[in-house]
Amino acid sequence: MKPLMMVFPFLLAVLPLTGGAVERQLGPHVHGQAQVDVSVDAGSMDVQVSLPGHDAVGFEHPSGSPQESAAIEKAAQLLKDAAWLVPAPAANCTLALARISPHGFGGNAEPGGHADFDASYHFTCGRSARLDQLDIRLAVAFPAVQKVVVRIITAAGSDQQELDGTASHVDVQP
Numbered sequence: 209m210k211p212l213m214m215v216f217p218f219l220l221a222v223l224p225l226t227g228g229a230v231e232r233q234l235g236p237h238v239h240g241q242a243q244v245d246v247s248v249d250a251g252s253m254d255v256q257v258s259l260p261g262h263d264a265v266g267f268e269h270p271s272g273s274p275q276e277s278a279a280i281e282k283a284a285q286l287l288k289d290a291a292w293l294v295p296a297p298a299a300n301c302t303l304a305l306a307r308i309s310p311h312g313f314g315g316n317a318e319p320g321g322h323a324d325f326d327a328s329y330h331f332t333c334g335r336s337a338r339l340d341q342l343d344i345r346l347a348v349a350f351p352a353v354q355k356v357v358v359r360i361i362t363a364a365g366s367d368q369q370e371l372d373g374t375a376s377h378v379d380v381q382p
């Protein structure tokens with residue numbers, strides 16, 4: 209028991225720092241700006257999204273009312289449906305998996321901290337060689353989004369494109 213008691217205060221002091229560093233490894237989030245990482249492999253496409261809580265639901269604190277809880281649920285459902293993400297039809301991609309993780313909306317969230325939604329998707333694509341474009345309509349689904357930074361990795365290399373306003377067309381080099 210005694211060794212534990214000695215270690216515990218140390219952990220408490222250190223964890224918030226490491227936790228923050230791990231969560232923000234993609235860079236600090238900017239309100240109004242979503243990040244979308246796309247990686248295309250033979251036969252599949254993986255997509256990671258980071259969306260500030262400010263843009264998804266208009267707040268970044270633990271839910272304090274049924275309305276706020278409903279807003280969080282609605283945003284998570286919109287992300288999960290992924291109707292805002294349309295791969296080139298010729299690539300014949302099907303959404304196989306969607307995982308949505310809200311961060312910073314729980315009762316143990318850091319006061320004054322940020323909150324966001326992380327989403328990851330796996331698509332299987334019958335003809336990934338024909339995946340030459342994507343339509344990313346995050347700014348339509350979530351009107352507070354003003355800019356979407358899209359990073360794409362394919363066999364042809366990596367590329368970054370920015371969508372301003374409700375622009376949604378992303379070129380992909382399969």
Ligand SMILES: [Zn+2]
Binds near residue numbers: 237260262323
């Ligand atoms: Zn924030």
